[in-house]
Amino acid sequence: MLELKNVTKTFNPGTVNEKIALKNLNLLLNDGDFVTVIGGNGAGKSTMLNAIAGVWKPDEGQILIDGVDVTGMVEYKRAKFLGRVFQDPMLGTAADMEIEENLALAVRRGRRRGLGWGIRSSEREKYKELLAELGLGLEHRLTSKVGLLSGGQRQAVTLLMATLNRPKLLLLDEHTAALDPATAAKVMSLTDRIIDEEHLTALMVTHNMQDAITHGNRLIMMHEGGIIFDISGEEKRKLTIEDLLDRFRKLSGTQFANDRALLN
Amino acid sequence: MGGWLNALPGAVAQGMIWGIMAIGVYITYKILDIADLTVDGSMCTGAAVCTMLMLSGVNVWLAVLVAILAGMLAGLLTGIFHTFMGIPAILAGILTQLILWSVNLKIMGKSNQSLPARSFDVLVTQLKQWETLLILVAFCAVLIAVLYWFFGTELGSSVRATGCNIGMSRAQGINTDFNKILGLMISNGIVALSGALLAQYQGAADISMGRGAIVTGLAAVIIGEAVFSKVLRNFALRLTGVVLGGVIYYIVYQTVIYLGFDTDLLKMLSAIVVAFFLAVPYWNKKYFVKPKKKGDGGNAGA
Numbered sequence: 001m002l003e004l005k006n007v008t009k010t011f012n013p014g015t016v017n018e019k020i021a022l023k024n025l026n027l028l029l030n031d032g033d034f035v036t037v038i039g040g041n042g043a044g045k046s047t048m049l050n051a052i053a054g055v056w057k058p059d060e061g062q063i064l065i066d067g068v069d070v071t072g073m074v075e076y077k078r079a080k081f082l083g084r085v086f087q088d089p090m091l092g093t094a095a096d097m098e099i100e101e102n103l104a105l106a107v108r109r110g111r112r113r114g115l116g117w118g119i120r121s122s123e124r125e126k127y128k129e130l131l132a133e134l135g136l137g138l139e140h141r142l143t144s145k146v147g148l149l150s151g152g153q154r155q156a157v158t159l160l161m162a163t164l165n166r167p168k169l170l171l172l173d174e175h176t177a178a179l180d181p182a183t184a185a186k187v188m189s190l191t192d193r194i195i196d197e198e199h200l201t202a203l204m205v206t207h208n209m210q211d212a213i214t215h216g217n218r219l220i221m222m223h224e225g226g227i228i229f230d231i232s233g234e235e236k237r238k239l240t241i242e243d244l245l246d247r248f249r250k251l252s253g254t255q256f257a258n259d260r261a262l263l264n
Numbered sequence: 265m266g267g268w269l270n271a272l273p274g275a276v277a278q279g280m281i282w283g284i285m286a287i288g289v290y291i292t293y294k295i296l297d298i299a300d301l302t303v304d305g306s307m308c309t310g311a312a313v314c315t316m317l318m319l320s321g322v323n324v325w326l327a328v329l330v331a332i333l334a335g336m337l338a339g340l341l342t343g344i345f346h347t348f349m350g351i352p353a354i355l356a357g358i359l360t361q362l363i364l365w366s367v368n369l370k371i372m373g374k375s376n377q378s379l380p381a382r383s384f385d386v387l388v389t390q391l392k393q394w395e396t397l398l399i400l401v402a403f404c405a406v407l408i409a410v411l412y413w414f415f416g417t418e419l420g421s422s423v424r425a426t427g428c429n430i431g432m433s434r435a436q437g438i439n440t441d442f443n444k445i446l447g448l449m450i451s452n453g454i455v456a457l458s459g460a461l462l463a464q465y466q467g468a469a470d471i472s473m474g475r476g477a478i479v480t481g482l483a484a485v486i487i488g489e490a491v492f493s494k495v496l497r498n499f500a501l502r503l504t505g506v507v508l509g510g511v512i513y514y515i516v517y518q519t520v521i522y523l524g525f526d527t528d529l530l531k532m533l534s535a536i537v538v539a540f541f542l543a544v545p546y547w548n549k550k551y552f553v554k555p556k557k558k559g560d561g562g563n564a565g566a
């Protein structure tokens with residue numbers, strides 16, 4: 001489904017701020033994989049997701065989505081394959097536009113946008129149902145501006161937008177990190193449900209070790225721009241946070257340094 | 265008082281012409297979130313193109329149409345500077361504005377050209393105030409209707425999204441560069457239209473007629489929002505508010521002149537008033553809104 005071959009990315013090359021963010025990264029995702037991604041600050045997790053999304057072109061290597069080489073494809077074109085949810089709830093939605101307008105924008109991802117109406121009345125019924133399933137009361141607020149919603153509500157809407165038009169790959173970058181624990185749990189269970197129902201392939205970066213273990217069928221650990229640990233199936237299910245920290249110490253030779261993870 | 269009243273229809277007409285211009289500013293400043301300074305040049309481009317075509321015997325409607333296209337071309341140039349060449353939007357607009365200064369001079373052949381309403385079949389003129397007002401109302405109505413339709417379409421919605429959240433737009437597969445260029449073209453086409461109308465109304469095109477247009481446009485947008493935003497929430501009505509903002513601006517302007525205010529100082533006065541109003545939302549945020557407690561992002565039960 002997704003294949004990263006020797007992907008390398010250096011920021012600010014040739015300057016004192018030079019930073020090799022991804023180093024010969026290789027990753028193969030199978031159809032239906034739900035992979036959780038952990039790693040210390042600056043390990044390259046977000047950079048990997050950005051490379052897949054096409055925010056910039058990698059210096060070296062190849063990226064294939066469902067067999068299509070997208071390495072040189074610009075971000076907005078690549079979007080037809082991808083659903084994305086970001087850490088900051090502000091980033092995933094257009095605050096000045098209505099809930100239904102945001103959803104209508106998302107449903108047209110990957111399609112030509114012409115001079116037909118931006119939202120048809122038949123769509124509204126569908127949106128109402130989908131919003132009702134979120135259980136946040138948003139089905140009565142179709143024409144509310146998204147900017148009026150809470151962070152958790154916005155993340156839920158963003159998640160809906162990312163999956164409304166079934167993506168080949170769902171990219172979640174710490175999408176519950178900015179939420180309070182109760183809200184985070186709610187958005188997380190919603191994530192599980194959608195991925196399960198739609199049989200999505202997903203990459204989820206999280207700083208929460210327990211979430212990384214509990215969710216998904218596979219876990220990868222990143223360090224200094226590469227994957228140092230990749231575990232799935234039964235083995236993954238039996239993991240504990242202690243195991244993970246231990247493995248990290250052995251494989252990287254350093255302590256696991258993620259200020260947010262340590263808070264948990 | 266009689267003099268003031270006599271000047272009123274003229275002030276309203278000019279206010280509406282500037283209101284049309286302000287709709288162009290609204291599209292870039294409010295919808296695309298770009299402060300586009302191209303308008304200072306494209307206003308005159310519209311006037312110059314329309315005037316020269318009419319002087320050479322072209323029908324007024326065709327002349328206006330070509331003026332609009334010329335304005336769109338100016339927007340295209342700014343758009344290319346900004347997206348393809350990566351130049352910050354403000355600077356891109358200033359560059360085009362400077363280019364247009366030369367271009368406008370070349371179009372007119374000298375720094376001004378008169379277009380006497382007695383000899384030409386103009387749409388709007390000081391000589392026929394009431395007809396002119398009717399025609400301007402019709403122009404505004406059609407323009408607002410077309411824009412209302414366009415920004416409701418799939419493409420138009422994606423332009424609004426581009427201005428609102430560019431990262432999200434790309435993630436949703438929207439060609440944001442194309443949309444910015446498109447928005448700049450529409451905006452400058454409208455600004456050129458107002459330039460073409462102003463030249464007809466004043467009976468002349470002048471190289472400096474667009475100088476500071478952005479400030480006047482912003483003033484109209486701000487006044488329109490300040491006075492009408494509570495009542496006019498719908499998009500079409502908000503655009504109407506912008507036109508009315510232009511009218512209010514011009515009535516105040518005319519009144520200030522009537523009261524004998526030193527006209528040399530008028531541009532300064534407008535700029536200061538606009539600066540003050542631009543600061544209001546910033547001050548509001550900084551001094552009057554209690555900072556939200558951190559971590560209550562899910563307060564609405566999510």
Ligand SMILES: Nc1ncnc2c1ncn2[C@@H]1O[C@H](COP(=O)(O)OP(=O)(O)OP(=O)(O)O)[C@@H](O)[C@H]1O
Nearest residue numbers: 011012019021039040041042043044045046047048
């Ligand atoms: N646009 C950029 N310009 C320069 N450096 C960057 C850029 N993006 C990331 N980096 C650097 O690349 C490295 C990897 O960053 P990345 O954001 O991928 O880390 P991360 O694993 O997501 O960390 P975190 O857990 O803090 O989110 C960091 O050293 C970061 O400073």
Ligand SMILES: [Mg+2]
Nearest residue numbers: 045046047173
């Ligand atoms: Mg990150």
